[in-house]
Amino acid sequence: MKQLLILGAGTSGTMMSNHLRKALPKNEWNITIVDNQKTHYYQPGFLFLPFDLYQTEQLKKTVAQFIPKGVNLIQESIDRIDKDNDKVFLQNNTEIHYDILIIATGCDIAPQEIEGMQGDHWYKSIYDFYSFDGAKNLRDKLKTWKGGKLVVHICEMPIKCPVAPLEFAFLADDFFTKKQMRDKVEIIYVTPMSGAFTKPVATKELSYLLDQKNINIVSDFNIEKVDTENSKIIDYGGLEVEYDLLVTVPTNMGDDMIARSGFGDDLNYVPTDKTTLQSKVKENIFVLGDATDLPASKAGSVAHFQADILVENIKLYIAGKPLKELFDGHANCFIETGFGKALLIDFNYNQEPVRGTFPIPGIGPLKLLEETRINHLGKLAFRWIYWNMLIKGKPIPFVSSKMKQGGKLIEEI
Amino acid sequence: MNEKTVAGYCIRCNDQGYLTDLEQWNREIGLEIAEEENITMTDKHWEVIEYLQNQCKQGVAITIRKVGKSGVVDIKQFYQLFPNGPLKKASKIAGIPKPVSCI
Numbered sequence: 001m002k003q004l005l006i007l008g009a010g011t012s013g014t015m016m017s018n019h020l021r022k023a024l025p026k027n028e029w030n031i032t033i034v035d036n037q038k039t040h041y042y043q044p045g046f047l048f049l050p051f052d053l054y055q056t057e058q059l060k061k062t063v064a065q066f067i068p069k070g071v072n073l074i075q076e077s078i079d080r081i082d083k084d085n086d087k088v089f090l091q092n093n094t095e096i097h098y099d100i101l102i103i104a105t106g107c108d109i110a111p112q113e114i115e116g117m118q119g120d121h122w123y124k125s126i127y128d129f130y131s132f133d134g135a136k137n138l139r140d141k142l143k144t145w146k147g148g149k150l151v152v153h154i155c156e157m158p159i160k161c162p163v164a165p166l167e168f169a170f171l172a173d174d175f176f177t178k179k180q181m182r183d184k185v186e187i188i189y190v191t192p193m194s195g196a197f198t199k200p201v202a203t204k205e206l207s208y209l210l211d212q213k214n215i216n217i218v219s220d221f222n223i224e225k226v227d228t229e230n231s232k233i234i235d236y237g238g239l240e241v242e243y244d245l246l247v248t249v250p251t252n253m254g255d256d257m258i259a260r261s262g263f264g265d266d267l268n269y270v271p272t273d274k275t276t277l278q279s280k281v282k283e284n285i286f287v288l289g290d291a292t293d294l295p296a297s298k299a300g301s302v303a304h305f306q307a308d309i310l311v312e313n314i315k316l317y318i319a320g321k322p323l324k325e326l327f328d329g330h331a332n333c334f335i336e337t338g339f340g341k342a343l344l345i346d347f348n349y350n351q352e353p354v355r356g357t358f359p360i361p362g363i364g365p366l367k368l369l370e371e372t373r374i375n376h377l378g379k380l381a382f383r384w385i386y387w388n389m390l391i392k393g394k395p396i397p398f399v400s401s402k403m404k405q406g407g408k409l410i411e412e413i
Numbered sequence: 414m415n416e417k418t419v420a421g422y423c424i425r426c427n428d429q430g431y432l433t434d435l436e437q438w439n440r441e442i443g444l445e446i447a448e449e450e451n452i453t454m455t456d457k458h459w460e461v462i463e464y465l466q467n468q469c470k471q472g473v474a475i476t477i478r479k480v481g482k483s484g485v486v487d488i489k490q491f492y493q494l495f496p497n498g499p500l501k502k503a504s505k506i507a508g509i510p511k512p513v514s515c516i
Binding site for chain 2: 266333
């Protein structure tokens with residue numbers, strides 16, 4: 001029997017286990033998946049939790065319930081990959097041999113990377129909402145917060161779901177308006193990028209949102225440290241921004257296991273071919289989702305499109321055929337703008353987000369790069385799709401892995 | 414897509430003046446863009462520019478952290494060389510795209 005080993009049972013790993021158990025003959029391939037976590041979180045829900053729009057139990061299910069029959073789930077921590085001998089060592093000193101390895105260990109927040117961030121003020125006046133604990137603690141804080149300077153902040157790129165901080169700012173405007181205390185809250189969005197929007201069409205179409213919602217922007221801000229004593233963040237150029245409540249997206253990093261294995265870049269992301277998803281580390285190692293170093297967004301939709309493509313390439317690899325350069329960087333994301341509306345963006349490595357209709361060209365019903373109520377309903381419906389279709393590897397109607405050009409207002413720029 | 418003349422060369426660039434084809438870049442062009450940004454280029458500046466261009470050619474997404482660990486400069490020095498938004502200024506001089514997010 002040959003061994004296929006998946007590291008990580010989050011969105012990417014769980015999808016791959018479901019796809020591959022169907023794709024590979026049971027009498028030839030054993031499939032094993034390793035993850036020490038017992039809970040599978042619906043991570044898009046972390047955006048809503050601080051505003052009390054989702055209950056905690058709506059965001060949690062067990063990891064085990066999504067792993068199909070015929071796949072061996074091992075709930076242990078991973079020590080390291082020994083790529084030269086095709087082995088993975090677990091922290092309980094067992095070792096697993098593999099013929100094919102899939103790395104799907106994702107990324108996580110690393111607040112310890114910024115001086116002063118994770119001290120006594122962590123979860124008192126400094127919060128993240130990229131972890132379950134962060135989002136839950138922030139919800140409790142917002143219930144009683146009396147107002148002041150709310151700083152929504154990104155430490156450095158790349159981060160998981162790059163639009164989430166902006167959505168947080170939009171939803172905060174909605175939240176404090178409905179609490180009739182918007183006049184007591186100054187919302188300041190601080191980003192290391194050149195603005196809240198960085199792509200030409202999105203900048204043209206969406207900049208009105210910042211004025212409309214009275215969100216102040218501080219751009220090109222690369223944080224050096226948090227001065228908790230004086231409640232301000234300071235950048236490498238000496239620029240300072242004061243806060244009463246700092247909601248930050250800490251540095252995101254790949255798993256420490258990648259560093260222990262002796263490969264990965266300075267943020268522990270695995271060097272990966274951007275079109276085939278084969279690692280550049282060794283030919284029998286493949287990578288998908290947030291664990292890659294690809295210049296694509298770190299997002300569940302990207303992992304979903306990658307999973308379809310990686311299944312094809314793993315079948316080709318087993319057959320000894322050349323891999324197909326199929327992944328185009330496709331991402332598809334809802335962006336909450338508050339007050340029951342949302343945007344939808346659909347883009348890839350080369351095509352920036354533009355206006356149009358999705359998923360059926362010319363019909364929709366969803367509109368691209370335009371605020372609509374139905375987009376918001378789509379975002380809410382997505383939680384059901386995630387639990388019942390996406391991670392189980394069931395196809396989502398009309399949504400293809402490669403980005404479609406049809407229905408998009410694509411102009412030569 | 415725009416075309417403009419920089420240091421006597423006709424180059425293709427975007428609305429914000431970033432070159433869209435690194436092949437068209439040369440030092441004279443870099444020098445003139447640096448002057449527009451009020452930066453006086455030194456050997457250290459050019460060393461950073463060369464590092465950024467090499468990273469770009471390898472298809473690696475460029476970040477402040479990467480520059481800081483490049484061995485060429487640390488982040489503080491990078492700020493001193495290219496004040497107020499070093500990554501976007503250095504990228505413009507280097508003839509490579511400005512770092513962007515997804516929207």
